[in-house]
Amino acid sequence: MEVSNESSAPVHVDLYAAAASVTKGQFAFAAERTPNELTGWTSLDASGLDLAAHEAAQVRTTIRVPGNASAGERYGVIWAQTGAAADRAHSLAIVGRVGVRMYLDVGAGGEPVSDFEIERLTPGRGADGRAELRARIHNTGGRALDISGALSLSDGPGGLRAGPFPARTGTTLAPGERAEAVVPLDARLPEGPWSVELKLGSGSVEHAAGATVTFPTAPGGAGAVTASAAGADDGPTPVVAGFAALALAAGYLLFLRIRRRRGRR
Numbered sequence: 001m002e003v004s005n006e007s008s009a010p011v012h013v014d015l016y017a018a019a020a021s022v023t024k025g026q027f028a029f030a031a032e033r034t035p036n037e038l039t040g041w042t043s044l045d046a047s048g049l050d051l052a053a054h055e056a057a058q059v060r061t062t063i064r065v066p067g068n069a070s071a072g073e074r075y076g077v078i079w080a081q082t083g084a085a086a087d088r089a090h091s092l093a094i095v096g097r098v099g100v101r102m103y104l105d106v107g108a109g110g111e112p113v114s115d116f117e118i119e120r121l122t123p124g125r126g127a128d129g130r131a132e133l134r135a136r137i138h139n140t141g142g143r144a145l146d147i148s149g150a151l152s153l154s155d156g157p158g159g160l161r162a163g164p165f166p167a168r169t170g171t172t173l174a175p176g177e178r179a180e181a182v183v184p185l186d187a188r189l190p191e192g193p194w195s196v197e198l199k200l201g202s203g204s205v206e207h208a209a210g211a212t213v214t215f216p217t218a219p220g221g222a223g224a225v226t227a228s229a230a231g232a233d234d235g236p237t238p239v240v241a242g243f244a245a246l247a248l249a250a251g252y253l254l255f256l257r258i259r260r261r262r263g264r265r
Contacts, residue, residue: 001059004056012082013081015047016044016047019075020075020076041065042063043062043064069106073103075103113143114202118136118207131186132184135180141205144172148171148202151167153194193212193226195211196210
């Protein structure tokens with residue numbers, strides 16, 4: 001991977017692997033340098049870098065899986081971290097970091113199938129008065145999935161059309177897990193009925209679901225679904241294992257970018 005200092009000042013960057021997990025529809029980062037089984041198999045050819053302004057450096061990551069490792073997925077993050085320590089003038093330390101997610105599947109060989117289902121669409125209205133559509137998603141494959149997508153509305157009152165509206169991101173599903181994706185809309189949107197089409201995807205796997213819905217009037221209420229249909233835009237396609245880049249908010253002293261280099265894991 002490549003680590004770049006995009007600031008106009010030199011910076012020291014610490015590099016390390018730390019634990020992560022997938023739970024309740026989220027890719028969750030463990031605190032600080034918490035280890036797990038995957039981090040114990042992971043090594044970097046540098047534990048730190050001193051980068052001049054606008055300088056970039058490459059770091060090689062190696063994952064050595066022991067022969068007696070049990071089957072299943074493991075998760076982690078390779079972090080690049082910098083910060084300012086507390087001193088007499090500053091009582092707080094400032095730390096900023098960006099990372100690259102690790103998804104590792106241990107098995108007998110061959111890529112596990114990646115796939116999911118959109119099981120149910122539910123129109124509602126949030127506490128802020130905005131209409132919203134909730135979709136229950138089921139990971140039916142053998143890999144963790146990062147779900148994203150958008151919702152389009154058509155055939156509304158007076159022939160209105162709206163969208164596409166992006167689905168709220170951050171939904172990561174472990175194999176067999178179910179979670180909800182939420183698409184917030186506009187408080188001024190008429191209640192309907194509307195024809196809706198929700199397209200969701202993870203990597204090369206994409207599915208769509210359609211329905212005729214009416215949004216509720218009051219916040220917290222549930223709307224009506226009068227007809228629905230779900231289908232796949234494309235058949236399930238194996239997703240190549242690898243690192244998925246994740247940009248995280250960093251402190252104002254940190255302007256780093258990590259770019260995944262092409263190559264085999």
